Amino acid sequence: MRPNKKVTIKDVAKAAGVSTQTVSRVINNRHDVSSATRAHVQKIIDNLEYSPNIIARSLSRGRTNTLGVVGYGLEYYGSFSVLTGIEQRAHELGFSLLLSLLDRIEPDNVDQSINGLLSRQVDGIIWAVHWQVKTFDWLGPKFENLSVPLVFLNKSQRGNDVVVAMNNRLGGRLATEHLLKQGYRRIGIITGPTEWWEAKEREAGWREAMEQTGTNDMDRLKVIGDWWAASGDVGLYTLYARSPKIDAVFACNDQMALGAMQAARRLGLKIPDDLAIVGFDDIPEAAYFYPSLSTIQQDVKAVGALAVEQMCKVIQAHQNGERFNSEISWITPKLIIRQSSIKNNQ
Amino acid sequence: MRPNKKVTIKDVAKAAGVSTQTVSRVINNRHDVSSATRAHVQKIIDNLEYSPNIIARSLSRGRTNTLGVVGYGLEYYGSFSVLTGIEQRAHELGFSLLLSLLDRIEPDNVDQSINGLLSRQVDGIIWAVHWQVKTFDWLGPKFENLSVPLVFLNKSQRGNDVVVAMNNRLGGRLATEHLLKQGYRRIGIITGPTEWWEAKEREAGWREAMEQTGTNDMDRLKVIGDWWAASGDVGLYTLYARSPKIDAVFACNDQMALGAMQAARRLGLKIPDDLAIVGFDDIPEAAYFYPSLSTIQQDVKAVGALAVEQMCKVIQAHQNGERFNSEISWITPKLIIRQSSIKNNQ
DNA sequence: CTGTTAGCGCATTCAA
DNA sequence: TTGAATGCGCTAACAG
Numbered sequence: 088m089r090p091n092k093k094v095t096i097k098d099v100a101k102a103a104g105v106s107t108q109t110v111s112r113v114i115n116n117r118h119d120v121s122s123a124t125r126a127h128v129q130k131i132i133d134n135l136e137y138s139p140n141i142i143a144r145s146l147s148r149g150r151t152n153t154l155g156v157v158g159y160g161l162e163y164y165g166s167f168s169v170l171t172g173i174e175q176r177a178h179e180l181g182f183s184l185l186l187s188l189l190d191r192i193e194p195d196n197v198d199q200s201i202n203g204l205l206s207r208q209v210d211g212i213i214w215a216v217h218w219q220v221k222t223f224d225w226l227g228p229k230f231e232n233l234s235v236p237l238v239f240l241n242k243s244q245r246g247n248d249v250v251v252a253m254n255n256r257l258g259g260r261l262a263t264e265h266l267l268k269q270g271y272r273r274i275g276i277i278t279g280p281t282e283w284w285e286a287k288e289r290e291a292g293w294r295e296a297m298e299q300t301g302t303n304d305m306d307r308l309k310v311i312g313d314w315w316a317a318s319g320d321v322g323l324y325t326l327y328a329r330s331p332k333i334d335a336v337f338a339c340n341d342q343m344a345l346g347a348m349q350a351a352r353r354l355g356l357k358i359p360d361d362l363a364i365v366g367f368d369d370i371p372e373a374a375y376f377y378p379s380l381s382t383i384q385q386d387v388k389a390v391g392a393l394a395v396e397q398m399c400k401v402i403q404a405h406q407n408g409e410r411f412n413s414e415i416s417w418i419t420p421k422l423i424i425r426q427s428s429i430k431n432n433q
Numbered sequence: 434m435r436p437n438k439k440v441t442i443k444d445v446a447k448a449a450g451v452s453t454q455t456v457s458r459v460i461n462n463r464h465d466v467s468s469a470t471r472a473h474v475q476k477i478i479d480n481l482e483y484s485p486n487i488i489a490r491s492l493s494r495g496r497t498n499t500l501g502v503v504g505y506g507l508e509y510y511g512s513f514s515v516l517t518g519i520e521q522r523a524h525e526l527g528f529s530l531l532l533s534l535l536d537r538i539e540p541d542n543v544d545q546s547i548n549g550l551l552s553r554q555v556d557g558i559i560w561a562v563h564w565q566v567k568t569f570d571w572l573g574p575k576f577e578n579l580s581v582p583l584v585f586l587n588k589s590q591r592g593n594d595v596v597v598a599m600n601n602r603l604g605g606r607l608a609t610e611h612l613l614k615q616g617y618r619r620i621g622i623i624t625g626p627t628e629w630w631e632a633k634e635r636e637a638g639w640r641e642a643m644e645q646t647g648t649n650d651m652d653r654l655k656v657i658g659d660w661w662a663a664s665g666d667v668g669l670y671t672l673y674a675r676s677p678k679i680d681a682v683f684a685c686n687d688q689m690a691l692g693a694m695q696a697a698r699r700l701g702l703k704i705p706d707d708l709a710i711v712g713f714d715d716i717p718e719a720a721y722f723y724p725s726l727s728t729i730q731q732d733v734k735a736v737g738a739l740a741v742e743q744m745c746k747v748i749q750a751h752q753n754g755e756r757f758n759s760e761i762s763w764i765t766p767k768l769i770i771r772q773s774s775i776k777n778n779q
Numbered sequence: 780c781t782g783t784t785a786g787c788g789c790a791t792t793c794a795a
Numbered sequence: 796t797t798g799a800a801t802g803c804g805c806t807a808a809c810a811g
Contacts, residue, residue, distance in 0.1 A: 107798090108791085146788080148789085168508070170532075171534060316721040492788065
C-alpha cells in the first residue's frame with residue numbers, strides 16, 4: 088500500500104494524541120522532542136503510511152528544494168550525460184529537478200521557460216543550453232535581476248556569472264599537439280557551427296597549437312561543419328580540394344570525424360598513413376570505427392555534478408544575503424589515442 | 434526586470450482596489466469578470482510584473498499540473514528522445530516535468546523515486562524505465578494501489594496497465610523479412626540482454642520470420658549481446674565459429690551491428706556480399722558506417738508524446754472517478770535499407 | 780459581476 | 796518538551 092494522499096499531518100496528530108507541531112518536529116528530525124513521543128509518533132506515521140506534502144511545506148517554508156534545468160539539444164552527444172550528472176548530484180543533495188527543454192532558442196521560448204520555472208518557485212536555475220554567441224544580445228539581459236541564482240554550463244564567464252565548463256580549448260590543443268607530435272604537419276580542422284561556444288573554443292585550441300609551429304594562413308585549413316557526419320564528409324572534400332597536401336584533420340566531434348573518414352576512403356586516402364584523424368567527445372562507437380578513432384574524452388557528467396554543487400553554494404550565499412564571488416570552474420578533457428592517428432610509416 | 438517573488442495576489446488586489454478573488458479570476462481567465470475591471474486589473478498585473486505562485490495554487494487546487502518521469506539508462510539510444518517527446522507534449526498540454534533518474538533498478542531506489550514524486554504531489558507518473566523481465570516480481574506490486582495514474586513505456590500490457598510501446602516485434606520481423614527477401618537464408622541474430630523487453634520482442638520478430646522459412650534449430654543462430662559494440666564484435670565471432678554458413682546477421686541495435694561489421698572485416702567477410710547486416714535504431718551515424726547500415730528506424734519521440742497524451746486521458750478519468758480502460762498503444766517502426774544488406778552478386 | 784469567508788498542509792512564531 | 800495561534804499565496808463556496 089502506498090501512502091494515501093489523504094493522510095495529513097492532522098490525521099497523524101489526532102491518531103497520536105499530540106499536536107500537529109509535534110508531528111512536524113518528528114518528521115523534520117528536530118531534537119526538541121522527547122524520544123518517547125518521537126518513537127510513538129513515528130510509529131503512527133509508519134502505520135498510517137504518512138508522507139509529508141512537499142508542496143505545502145514549500146509554501147510554508149518559502150523554499151522548494153527544487154532546481155530548474157533548462158536544456159537544449161539533448162540529441163547532441165553529452166547533453167544527456169550532463170543531465171544525468173545534474174540529476175544524480177541534485178538527488179544526493181536533496182533537490183528535485185524541474186526539466187524544461189527548449190526546442191528553439193528564441194526570446195519567447197526562453198521567457199516561457201524561465202517564467203514557468205520561476206512561478207513554480209524553483210530555488211535556482213541551471214542553464215544547460217549550448218551557448219550560442221549570436222544570441223547573447225537578447226539573451227544576456229534576460230538573466231539580469233533574476234530572483235533566483237543561475238548557474239551556466241559551457242560558456243565564457245562574463246560579469247558575475249557562475250559558470251562550469253569543460254575545457255574545450257585545452258581539448259582542441261591536446262588533439263592538435265598529439266598530431267604534431269606524431270609528425271603530421273598540415274593539420275586541417277572541421278569545426279562546429281561558428282556561433283557555438285564549444286566550436287570556437289576547440290578551434291582556438293587548434294589555432295594555439297598550430298601557431299607554435301609557425302603556420303600561417305590557417306584559414307585555408309579550416310572548414311565549418313554542423314556537428315553531423317554529413318558535414319564532416321563534405322568538409323574533408325573541401326579541405327582536400329583546397330589543400331591537397333593536408334595530412335591530418337582535427338574534426339571537432341566524432342560524428343564529423345566519421346564523415347571525414349568516409350570521404351577519405353572515397354578519395355583513396357589511407358588512414359592514418361595518408362591522413363590522420365582525431366575527433367572529439369569519445370562517443371561509445373568511436374572505438375569501433377574503422378580504423379578506431381583517436382579522440383578527446385570529456386567527463387560531461389562531472390560538469391553536471393559540479394554545476395549542482397556550485398548552485399548549492401550560490402543558493403546558500405543568496406539566502407544569507409551574501410555575495411558569491413564567482414570563478415569559472417573547469418573540467419579537464421583527456422586525449423584518447425587509437426589507430427586513426429598513429430603514424431605507421433615514417 | 435523579472436517578476437519579484439514578493440509580489441502576491443494581495444499586492445495586486447490592493448493596488449487595483451479590488452478583492453484578491455477578482456484578481457484570481459483575471460489570472461485564471463474566467464469569464465465572470467467585467468471587461469472593464471479585467472483590463473484594469475491586468476494593467477496592474479503588468480505594471481507590478483506579478484506572476485502567480487504555482488506552489489500556492491497547487492496546494493489550494495489539490496493539483497499540481499506536474500508529471501513525474503522516472504527514467505533509466507539515458508545513455509542508451511532513444512532514451513533521451515523519449516524524454517524530449519514527453520517534455521514537448523507535456524509543455525503543450527500545460528504540464529511541468531519532475532525528473533527522477535534511476536542509476537540502478539533496485540527496490541530502494543524505486544521506492545525513493547516514487548515516494549519522492551508522490552510527496553511532491555505529481556498528478557501522474559510516466560515509467561520510462563527500460564523494462565526488465567526479471568525485476569517484475571518485486572517491481573509489479575509497487576505499482577499497485579498507487580494514488581496517481583501510471584503510464585508505462587515499452588513493455589507488455591498486464592492487467593489494467595496503460596502502456597505505450599514501440600512495436601519492437603514488428604521491427605524484428607521487418608529486418609528479418611527484408612534479409613530473406615534479399616535472398617539471405619541463414620540469418621543469425623545478436624540480441625540484447627535477455628531480460629530486456631525490447632530484446633525479447635526483437636528476437637521474437639526474427640523468430641516469427643524465420644519460422645516461416647521452415648528453419649529449425651534457431652538457437653544455434655542466436656547469440657546474446659549487451660547492446661554495446663564490443664558484444665557485437667564478439668557475437669559475430671561466436672556465431673561464425675558455430676555456423677560458418679551464416680550469411681546474414683540481424684543485430685538488435687546499431688552499436689552491436691557496428692561491432693559485428695568490425696569482426697566481419699577481420700574475418701575477411703565482405704559486407705554485404707559474404708555477410709549482410711541489419712541493425713536497429715537508426716542512430717545518426719548508421720548512414721555513415723562502412724558500408725552504410727540498413728536498420729530499423731523508430732520514432733521514439735512519438736512514444737513519449739503519446740505517453741503524455743494517454744496520461745492526460747487517464748488523469749481526466751481518474752479525477753472524474755471513471756475507469757480508464759486501457760489498451761496498449763503501438764508506435765510502428767520502419768525499415769531503412771542501406772548498403773549493408775543489399776545483395777550485389779546473386 | 781464582485782467581495783467575504785474559509786481552508787489547502789505545513790512550519791514558524793510564541794506561550795505554557 | 797509541548798501546544799495554540801498565525802500565515803505562506805492562492806482558490807472554492809458562498810453571498811450579495
